[in-house]
Amino acid sequence: MAMTAADVLKMVKDQGVKMVDLKFMDFIGTWQHFQIPARTLEEAVFEDGLYFDGSSIRAWQTIDASDMSVVPDPATAKIDPFFQDTTLSLICDIRDPVTGTPYTRDPRNVAGKAINYMSSTGIADTAYFGPEAEFFIFDSVRYDTHSGAGYYYIDSHEAPWTSGAETGNQGYKVRPKQGYFPAAPADSLQDIRNEMILIMESLGIEVERSHHEVAPGQHEINFKFDTLRETADRLQWFKYIIKNVSKRHGKVATFMPKPMFNDNGNGMHTHQSLWKNGEPLFAGDQYAGLSEMALYYIGGLLKHARAIAAFANPSTNSYKRLVPGFEAPINLAYSNRNRSASVRIPVVGSPKARRIEFRCPDSTCNPYLAFSAMLMAGLDGIENKIHPGEPLDKDIYGLPPEELAKVVKMPSSLREAIEELEKDHAFLLKGDVFTEDVIEYWIDYKVEEEIKPVDSRPTPHEFYLYFDA
Secondary structure (H helix, E strand, C coil): CCCCHHHHHHHHHHCCCCEEEEEEECCCCCEEEEEEEHHHCCCCHHHHCEEEEHHHCCCCCCHHHCEEEEEECHHHCEECCCCCCCEEEEEEEEECCCCCCECCCCHHHHHHHHHHHHHHHCCCCEEEEEEEEEEEEECEEEEEEECCEEEEEEECCCCHHHCCCCCCCCCCCCCCCCCCCCCCCCCCCHHHHHHHHHHHHHCCCCEEEEEECCCCCEEEEEECCEEHHHHHHHHHHHHHHHHHHHHHCCCEEECCCCCCCCCCCCCEEEEEEEEECCEECCECCCHHHECHHHHHHHHHHHHHHHHHHHHHCCCCCHHHHCCCCCCCCCECCEEECCCCCCEEECCCCCHHHCCEEECCCCCCCCHHHHHHHHHHHHHHHHHCCCCCCCCCCCCHHHCCHHHHCCCCECCCCHHHHHHHHHHCCHHHHHHHCCCHHHHHHHHHHHHHHHHHHHHCCCCHHHHHHHCCC
């Protein structure tokens, strides 16, 4: 059973908690937090919340309506492993302090409404999500950008470009695209990954496997699937743990989709399934052991994938990963086992494990919004019986040009994804899950704060190409 406010207050007393850390998700996708002394945490806080300045949080309130209320969810209580003094962590929801209603741009609120909408349709009562969030651990990263300069430099002892270093060079390097599953000493950070895993397990995050990934310094740790909002909560803990353990060891972790040129980037393949009354709905006698409902869900994902990209691949850097020639899928097709398709049906040993894997997303997404968008697309496919067509059981990258041209592609830029969202978002508005102000503000923020600033700045490679023109 989920913890209640009374359970949390007992936990504070029994474990000698000194401080309480209140975490909440901003609109774009980053945890924010503040602390209060444990003695001030009362049962009323779980009902009325605590006030804070919403105008100081990016993409939230204007200064003339800045007051907001942060309301802790007692079911999320954990002891934070990174504070010196015993500190209780609570994930919070955001409300209007005057009306008490949930804030439309609170990502956890959007996720909650998506779950409620799913239940209201009668299609399913549970949506399970399982993300595979890849990440890099580097020795250091330097970067800067201003009117007179712009550069970045990655330092990684695993990277082949450091083979000429005079000090600290042990010679074990990961060649481009050859980092999948090497043993130590080529996999040099397994102990750090183990430390991350043990912390996750201590917080109730069940880990399934861990390994080195394809690129130098790239890693993957998979944790067990859960319901939509709980998985989004866990993903935030996951990123928090990986970044803080890396920092503890004098290194730096990033979930940036494409920090390195000419090697694999970080994806977040997202496994999904629907259940009702404790029974799986995606298992059946159709293609690859799927049910007809699962095929319609895939049809909805593929139909709306170009709009979903605005939430699932929401950075300008996302589209440097979604390019031909790498494992990241850009072709909107589905297939059994085929990793070159954007939707893959994994091989499983039980009908209860039957699921689909959407391979396009990356971890720059706000998971509450991205998972909700995927679910709403899948439900739209089921409600409107959108069949995905025939599967593409071929290496899509090896198709003849005339055949490849017939396959619909993911957007090639964030601007293109935003334009698709502008045209195709009616499916997100069902049940008031994504409101018009959420869609409009997301589009405005991405265009004004990310797309335009990136478009207007020269890059180092442009100097290489054009300086002597």
